[in-house]
Amino acid sequence: MNKKHGKQSIVFASPPQVAAAATIVGPMEGEGLLAAYYDKILEDNSGDQDSWEKCESYMIEWAMSTAVKKSGLTLEDVDYILAGDLLNQLMATHFAIRSLGRPFLGLYGACSTMAESLIVGAILLDGGFGGHVLAGVSSHHDAAERQYRFxxxxGVQRPPVTQWTVTGAGAVLLKAMAGNDPRVTTATIGKVVDVGLKDPNAMGPAMAPAAAETLWQHIQDTGRQPAYYDLIVTGDLGVVGKTLLIQVMQEKGLDISANYQDCGCMIYREEQDSHAGASGCASSAVVLCSHLIPQMKAGKLNKLLFIGTGSLHSTTSYQQKESIPCIAHAVSLEM
Amino acid sequence: MPQAGGAGDDRYFNKWYEAQYNQVKPKPPLVKNMLWAFVVGGLICVIGQVFANYFVDMGLSKKEAGVPTTIVMVFLGAFFTGLGVYDELGRRAGAGSVVPITGFANSVVAPAMEFKREGFVFGVAAKMFVIAGPVIVYGVTTAVLVGLIYWIRH
Structure with a gap:
């Protein structure tokens, strides 16, 4: 049976379900809009570790073990771990998974990795290759700053279009068994889109066309209109990217402004001075795991389209004056 | 109707998109930024002047007083970087705290602190000049060129 629909989408035959989700964040996120929903808030940015990178490893390990614990299973029940982060060679992820001792596939989709890991995990489970998949991502503001910026x-002044990398991690435990939990029903795998923007401070605006492309293709492939969903969220387009996505979709004849949100605009308060919102792998992950999935389980949200957005540049590529290639993956969760 | 070009090769869409982006791109608060830069930059210079006057009172000539003043200001820049204050200042004051010599001290001490975990050789020592290095290279080069012109003309 062919589960592929249209050009880039998958409709799962036996939709895998979300067994549990867990989040951990840094202190700044802990003072933000979703403060009440996180499982754990670190007291400082180092989390009692002696480097930012170790702190990030600690967070992803904590999120993954907690997601497993919440579901009442043990790590032994996990068939695969799919995870990634923003650091070179997935440093944070690899050192975290070392102690978890489960079969592991590392993924890199920059800030789209949460969506990417959910899609690959759902494919594994729907394909009958296992019973449980642990999918998770992390990012750390200071670890990302020192690698990508300064x-x-x-003492530098950030331009107003910049976004603030989230310190945090989120993990989702997917299961193949049927139950009364949110189901991963469809997915649309994005193509790399590059509209030629070069400013690494403006990643939201660079990624918005990739999100538009994937959303558009999702609608074509599945035949669902934007109004089909209670909520469409993108990962980290920020204030500026969000406005641009609405404009691009409007040009295509689709109005998404009624039920569209961006995770990057849901984390920090205005007075926290993050500028254009949040970014990083953890931006979409902590909103999904702390807020959206629990809302679905509580029956307040039934149909969700989650679009992870990633900007795939590196420090080398922007120093060599290359433009920013971007990607977006969409995955739908339904009760 | 513009299409989001698959491989990003749709020039019409890209142009339209860039125009949209420039329209919604937030502008920096120029007046506020300039005010901060003026006040903070000015204050740093006032502090420098206080020390310069002090050294003149101690019996140094105006020209000689420049050296100990610079030493004190570099120390203060490094000290407040170490306390974690200078980046907060720079976030608001921009060029007001970057241009004075305290900003130069900040640009050397900040990477030295950041890369301490990579060791004293490949971390602190090697990374210390990643930001200040270009300033030193082009500063010295310009000084040599200007010196050469001066030497030829006299």
């Missing part, structure tokens, strides 16, 4: 103590 040392954290350098």
């Amino acid at each position: 040392p954290t103590e350098l």
Whole structure:
């Protein structure tokens, strides 16, 4: 049976379900809009570890073990771990998974990795290759700053279009067994889209066309209109990228403004001075795991389209004056 | 109707999109930023002047007083970077705290602190000049060129 629909989408035959989800965040996120929903808030940015990178590893490990614990299973029941982060060679993920001791596939989709890992995990489960998949991502503001931008103590002024990398991690435990939990019903795998923007400070605007492309293709492939969903969320387009996505969809003749939100605009308060919102792998992950999935389980949200957005540049590529290639993957969760 | 070009090769869409982006791109609060830069930059210079006057009172000539003043200001820049204050200042004051010599000290101390975990050789020492390095290279080069012109003309 062919589960592929249209050009880029998958409709799962026996939709895998979300057994449990867990989140951990840094102190700044812990003072933000979703403060009440996170499982754990660190007291400082180091989490009692001696480097930012170790702190990030600790967070992803904590989120993954907690998701497993919440579902009442043990790590032994997990058939595969799918995870990734923003650091070179997936440093945070690899050191975290080392101690979890389960079969592991590392994924890199920059900030789209949460959606990517959910899609690959759902494919594995729907294909009958296992019973449980653990999918998770992490990012750390200071670890990302020192890799992509400047040392954290350098006195620089950030342009207003920049976004603030989220310190945090989120993990989802997917199961193949049927139950009364949110189901992963469809997915649309994105293509790399590059509209030629070069400013690494403006990642939301660079990623919005990729999100538009994937959303458009999802609608074509599945025949669902934007109004089909209670909520469409993108990962980390930020204030500016969000406005641009609405404009691009409007040009295509689709109005999404009624039921569209961006995770990057749901984390920080205005006075926290994050500028254009949140970004990073954890931006979409902590909103999905702490807020959206629990809302679905509580029956307040029935049909969700989750679009992870990633900007695939590197420090080398922007120093060589290349433009920013971007990607977006969509996955629908339904009760 | 513009299409989001698959491989990003749709020039019409890209142009339209860039125009949209430039329209919604947030502008920096120029007046506020300039005010901050003026006040903070000015204050740093006032502090420098206080020390310069002090060294003149101690019996140094105006020209000689420049050296100990610079030393004190570099120390203060490094010290407040270490306390984690200078980046907060720079976030608001921009060029007001980057241009004075305290900003130069900040640009050396910040990477040195950040890369301490990579060790004293490949971390602190190697990374210390990643930001200040270009300033030193082009500063010295310009000084040599100007010196050469001066030497030829006299």
